[in-house]
Amino acid sequence: MATAATASHPASASTSGRDALAAASSSPAAVCLVPFRWWARVREEEAAGGVRYAATAAASPSYYGLRLLHSFLHPDLVLRLERGDGRAGGGGGSGGGRSYALVPADELSRALARQNSGFGLQNKHSFAGDSAGAYPLVLRISVRETSILNLRISKKDNPVENYKRANKIFNVDSQPVHVWDFSGQTNLILMNEWNRLHHDYCHADQENLLEVQVYAMSDSLTSKIGGTNKENSGDVNDLDRSFGRFGSTGLIGLENLGNTCFMNSSIQCLAHTPKLVEYFLGDYTRNINRTNPLGLNGELALAFGELLRSLWTTDRKPVAPHHFKEKIACFAPQFSGFNQHDSQELLAFLLDGLHEDLNQVKCKPYEEAKDASGRPDEEVADEYWSNHLARNDSVIVDTCHGQYKSTLTCPTCSKKSVTFDPFMYLSLPVPSTAKRTMTVTVFSTDGSREPCSYDVSVPKFGTLSDLVQALSIACLLGDDEILLVTEVYNNCIIRYLEEPSDSVSLLRDGDKLAAYRLSKKFEKSPLVVFTHQHFDEHSSVDNVTPQTKEFEAPLLAAVPETVNGLSLQDIYLKLLNPFRLSKGASSPSCTAGSNSDPVDLMDGIPSDSDSNFQNIQLEDDPESSNCSTNECEIRKGPSELNDVGTADSDKGANLKEFEFYLKNERGDGQQQKIDINEVDLLETVPSRLHVNVHWQQNASRQYDNSMLNNLPEIHKLELITKGTDDSVALHGCLEAFLKEEPLGPEDMWYCPCCKKHQQAMKKLDLWRLPEVLVIHLKRFSYTQFTRNKLETFVDFPTTDLDLSSYIADKSKQPSSHYRLYAISNHYGNMGGGHYTASIYHEEGKGWYKFDDDCVTPMSEDSIKTSAAYVLFYRRE
Known part of the structure; x- marks a missing residue:
C-alpha cells in the first residue's frame, strides 16, 4: 500500500492536490497529512469527522497509544517525509515543522467537497503559516516491519527545533519523543546538551532521523532517509491478527538464567510500578548522572531502562536478562554466579543504584544534622527533609522516599533526642504465631513466698523480652519488682539472661531456667x-555413711550493707523460710510441671475465701504474649509470719545445721570456710558474691527441699497448627515496628547529658509517606547458630490500606490510603526456595502470576498467601 499527498506552491497546488486526493480516496486504507489548525477549523465549522494522531502518555501509555494508532493506521506503519525532487540537500525551507493531522482520505474528500475548494489553498481557510517549504512535500505511507515514524528534517534547524517540531507534528508530550542523530552526535542530543549546539549543527551532507516512538512498538528497524523505498512488504491481515493476540503489553516473562528467580521477581515488581514505567519509557537518558561518585556511571540505569522497555512490547516472547545480570554482578559481586539470593536485598541495591545513577544533584552540599533543641517537630522535620532533597533528587526519591520520626530516651536521665530520617522501604517484623511453651521456676529473694513453676507461651522466634513479659504476667509481678532470669546447670547459674533482644531460640529444650523476683x-x-549441698540418706557407699548431694536450684538475694558471717547466715535462713516444715503441715503443693487447666484470672485479684492459703490460677491472655501457667498455691499461713522469729530463737541450733564457704567470683575453685563471728569478711564486695552452704544431716529433716532439688526442664516446642488463629494482620506488623523498644548492646547511644553510651529506648513514628510504599516482611532470621523462616500468614489489605493512625503529622499528608499492585513471593525454606511475583495489570484489569518466563492470570483471592515477602502499594 502506498499513498501520497503533496503540498506545493499555490501555482501548482490545486491540480496536483486534487489528483493526489482522488487517487488516495480510492483506497479505503488511505490517509492524508493536512495542517492541523486548518483541519481543526474545518471540523468545527462543518462538523466533519476527523482523526488527529496523538501518541500521548495516558495511564497506560503503551495500550492507548497502540489503540489510537491502530484505529485508522496500523501499529507497523512508517511515515516518511522527503523533498519532492528527491534531493537530500540544497536550499529552501523546511520539509516540515508545523502541526499536522492524519485524516482518512475519504473524510478529507467529503470535507473539501463541502468547502467547495481544492486542497485547501483556494479555500476560505488558507494554509497561511502552514507552508511546507520551497520544495513539495511527499508523504509515503507503507507497511514495514518497524515501529518508528520517520521524518526528513531541515538542515537549518538545530536539534532543539527538531525536538519541538516532533511534538507539534504529532501532538505528543515531550517524554515519548526521541531525536536521534546519525552523524555520531547522539549522546549530545540525548544528554540534555542541546542548548550548547549551534544553529548550523546540521550539515548539508548529514542525515538526521527524527523519531517519534510510540510506546509498546516492536523492535524498530531504522534506516537512513533518502533513496526510494523498496522494502514495502507485509500482510495487513497477519498484522491485524498479531495485534489482537498481543494487544496487551507488560505481560512478558523473564527467563531463569539459573537461580535468578529472586532477580526476576524484583524486576517485575519494579517494572510494573506506574511512575517508573512512565519514566523509563520516556527520555530518561537525559537525567543520567555519569559523574556521581556514588553512582554506577549510569550503566545500571541504562541496563534497567533497556530491560523495562523490552518488557513493555507487544511481543510476548520471554526476555533473557543476560546483560542486566552482568551489570548487577559487575557492581554488586555478591549477586554474581548462580546462587540463590534474597529478592529484597537485590531490590534495595537496585533502588539505591538507580537513585544514584539518576540523581540530578551534581555537587552534594554538606548539611549538618541539628538536634531538635525544643523546636516544634514540624519545623525540625521540614529542615531534615529539605537537607535530604538538597542532596538527593531523582525519580526514586520522588516515588519511594518517605520520612519517619525517631525518638531516643535515655534510661538514666530521661534525655530525649529527636531526629527525622528518610526511608526507601519499611522492614516490618512478623510476629510469629508459632508458640514455644517454656517452663520457668520463680524464686523470691526475700523469703516472702515459696517458689513456683510456670508454663508460659512465647513466640517461637521471640526474644527474652517476650519471655520476661509473659512470666511477669503469670507470676503477678509487682510494679516495684523486676525479674532476673538465669540458666542453671549443675547446681550453678551459668548465664544471666539480661539482654532483652536475645532470641529464645538460643535456649535448648533440655535447659533449666530459674527466675528471681528482685x-x-x-x-x-x-x-x-x-x-x-546436703546429705542424701538414700545414697551411701557402706550403707552407713550418707553421701553429699548438691541442690539444683541456687538461691539469690541482695548483698547486705555489712558483709560478715552472721549477716550471710541471716539472709540464707530468711530465704529458707518458705521451705520450713511445721508440725502437721504437708509439703508445699506448688509442683513443677502441673498439667491442671487454667481458669479465669478474675482481673488479677486473688480470692480470700481461705484465710491461710490462696490458690491463684492463671489463664492465657491474648494481650500478654499468650502466657499460660500451672496451678500454683502460694502459702501464706500463720507459721510463715513467725519464720523470722523462729530463725532467731533457733540461731544456736542453726550454727550446727549449716556451714558456709566462700567461693571465688566465678563460683568455682577453692572454698574458704566462713567464720560466723568474723566481722570484716571482705574488703570489697564483687557484683556476684558466691557462697556455698553445706547442710548437716539433721537440717534436711526440717525443710522440704523438693523444689530446690528438682528444677523442671524447658518443654518441647509446641507449634500451633495453621488455622484462623495462625495469622497476623499487617497492622500488627506495623505496630511491632513502631513500638518502643531498647537498643541492642551493639547500638548503644551516647547521651550528651550522662556523657556515656546508654542502652536507650527507641520509638519510631511515620511522618511523611511516599507515593509508592514498599513493605518488606522480615520472614528470615539469622543468628550465629540458626537460620529460620517464618511461615506466618500475614493478612494484608489489597485496597484501602489506611495508615492515618500511624502518622505523627497528618496536616501535610496528601493521602494515607494505599492500594496494592505487586507482591514478591518466596516459597520454600532457607535451604531451598523459589520466588515469584503477583502483579495487578492495569490493561487487563486483573492479577497475573509472573513465574519466571511463565505469565498466567490469577484471581485476587489467591494472591494472599504465607509466601508474601515484599508488598508494593501505591497511593490512592
Missing part, C-alpha cells in the same frame, strides 16, 4: 548467690 531498688546492687 526489688527495683536492688537492681544495680551486688547480689549474693547461694549454692548448697
Whole structure:
C-alpha cells in the first residue's frame, strides 16, 4: 500500500492536490497529512469527522497509544517525509515543522467537497503559516516491519527545533519523543546538551532521523532517509491478527538464567510500578548522572531502562536478562554466579543504584544534622527533609522516599533526642504465631513466698523480652519488682539472661531456667548467690555413711550493707523460710510441671475465701504474649509470719545445721570456710558474691527441699497448627515496628547529658509517606547458630490500606490510603526456595502470576498467601 499527498506552491497546488486526493480516496486504507489548525477549523465549522494522531502518555501509555494508532493506521506503519525532487540537500525551507493531522482520505474528500475548494489553498481557510517549504512535500505511507515514524528534517534547524517540531507534528508530550542523530552526535542530543549546539549543527551532507516512538512498538528497524523505498512488504491481515493476540503489553516473562528467580521477581515488581514505567519509557537518558561518585556511571540505569522497555512490547516472547545480570554482578559481586539470593536485598541495591545513577544533584552540599533543641517537630522535620532533597533528587526519591520520626530516651536521665530520617522501604517484623511453651521456676529473694513453676507461651522466634513479659504476667509481678532470669546447670547459674533482644531460640529444650523476683531498688546492687549441698540418706557407699548431694536450684538475694558471717547466715535462713516444715503441715503443693487447666484470672485479684492459703490460677491472655501457667498455691499461713522469729530463737541450733564457704567470683575453685563471728569478711564486695552452704544431716529433716532439688526442664516446642488463629494482620506488623523498644548492646547511644553510651529506648513514628510504599516482611532470621523462616500468614489489605493512625503529622499528608499492585513471593525454606511475583495489570484489569518466563492470570483471592515477602502499594 502506498499513498501520497503533496503540498506545493499555490501555482501548482490545486491540480496536483486534487489528483493526489482522488487517487488516495480510492483506497479505503488511505490517509492524508493536512495542517492541523486548518483541519481543526474545518471540523468545527462543518462538523466533519476527523482523526488527529496523538501518541500521548495516558495511564497506560503503551495500550492507548497502540489503540489510537491502530484505529485508522496500523501499529507497523512508517511515515516518511522527503523533498519532492528527491534531493537530500540544497536550499529552501523546511520539509516540515508545523502541526499536522492524519485524516482518512475519504473524510478529507467529503470535507473539501463541502468547502467547495481544492486542497485547501483556494479555500476560505488558507494554509497561511502552514507552508511546507520551497520544495513539495511527499508523504509515503507503507507497511514495514518497524515501529518508528520517520521524518526528513531541515538542515537549518538545530536539534532543539527538531525536538519541538516532533511534538507539534504529532501532538505528543515531550517524554515519548526521541531525536536521534546519525552523524555520531547522539549522546549530545540525548544528554540534555542541546542548548550548547549551534544553529548550523546540521550539515548539508548529514542525515538526521527524527523519531517519534510510540510506546509498546516492536523492535524498530531504522534506516537512513533518502533513496526510494523498496522494502514495502507485509500482510495487513497477519498484522491485524498479531495485534489482537498481543494487544496487551507488560505481560512478558523473564527467563531463569539459573537461580535468578529472586532477580526476576524484583524486576517485575519494579517494572510494573506506574511512575517508573512512565519514566523509563520516556527520555530518561537525559537525567543520567555519569559523574556521581556514588553512582554506577549510569550503566545500571541504562541496563534497567533497556530491560523495562523490552518488557513493555507487544511481543510476548520471554526476555533473557543476560546483560542486566552482568551489570548487577559487575557492581554488586555478591549477586554474581548462580546462587540463590534474597529478592529484597537485590531490590534495595537496585533502588539505591538507580537513585544514584539518576540523581540530578551534581555537587552534594554538606548539611549538618541539628538536634531538635525544643523546636516544634514540624519545623525540625521540614529542615531534615529539605537537607535530604538538597542532596538527593531523582525519580526514586520522588516515588519511594518517605520520612519517619525517631525518638531516643535515655534510661538514666530521661534525655530525649529527636531526629527525622528518610526511608526507601519499611522492614516490618512478623510476629510469629508459632508458640514455644517454656517452663520457668520463680524464686523470691526475700523469703516472702515459696517458689513456683510456670508454663508460659512465647513466640517461637521471640526474644527474652517476650519471655520476661509473659512470666511477669503469670507470676503477678509487682510494679516495684523486676525479674532476673538465669540458666542453671549443675547446681550453678551459668548465664544471666539480661539482654532483652536475645532470641529464645538460643535456649535448648533440655535447659533449666530459674527466675528471681528482685526489688527495683536492688537492681544495680551486688547480689549474693547461694549454692548448697546436703546429705542424701538414700545414697551411701557402706550403707552407713550418707553421701553429699548438691541442690539444683541456687538461691539469690541482695548483698547486705555489712558483709560478715552472721549477716550471710541471716539472709540464707530468711530465704529458707518458705521451705520450713511445721508440725502437721504437708509439703508445699506448688509442683513443677502441673498439667491442671487454667481458669479465669478474675482481673488479677486473688480470692480470700481461705484465710491461710490462696490458690491463684492463671489463664492465657491474648494481650500478654499468650502466657499460660500451672496451678500454683502460694502459702501464706500463720507459721510463715513467725519464720523470722523462729530463725532467731533457733540461731544456736542453726550454727550446727549449716556451714558456709566462700567461693571465688566465678563460683568455682577453692572454698574458704566462713567464720560466723568474723566481722570484716571482705574488703570489697564483687557484683556476684558466691557462697556455698553445706547442710548437716539433721537440717534436711526440717525443710522440704523438693523444689530446690528438682528444677523442671524447658518443654518441647509446641507449634500451633495453621488455622484462623495462625495469622497476623499487617497492622500488627506495623505496630511491632513502631513500638518502643531498647537498643541492642551493639547500638548503644551516647547521651550528651550522662556523657556515656546508654542502652536507650527507641520509638519510631511515620511522618511523611511516599507515593509508592514498599513493605518488606522480615520472614528470615539469622543468628550465629540458626537460620529460620517464618511461615506466618500475614493478612494484608489489597485496597484501602489506611495508615492515618500511624502518622505523627497528618496536616501535610496528601493521602494515607494505599492500594496494592505487586507482591514478591518466596516459597520454600532457607535451604531451598523459589520466588515469584503477583502483579495487578492495569490493561487487563486483573492479577497475573509472573513465574519466571511463565505469565498466567490469577484471581485476587489467591494472591494472599504465607509466601508474601515484599508488598508494593501505591497511593490512592
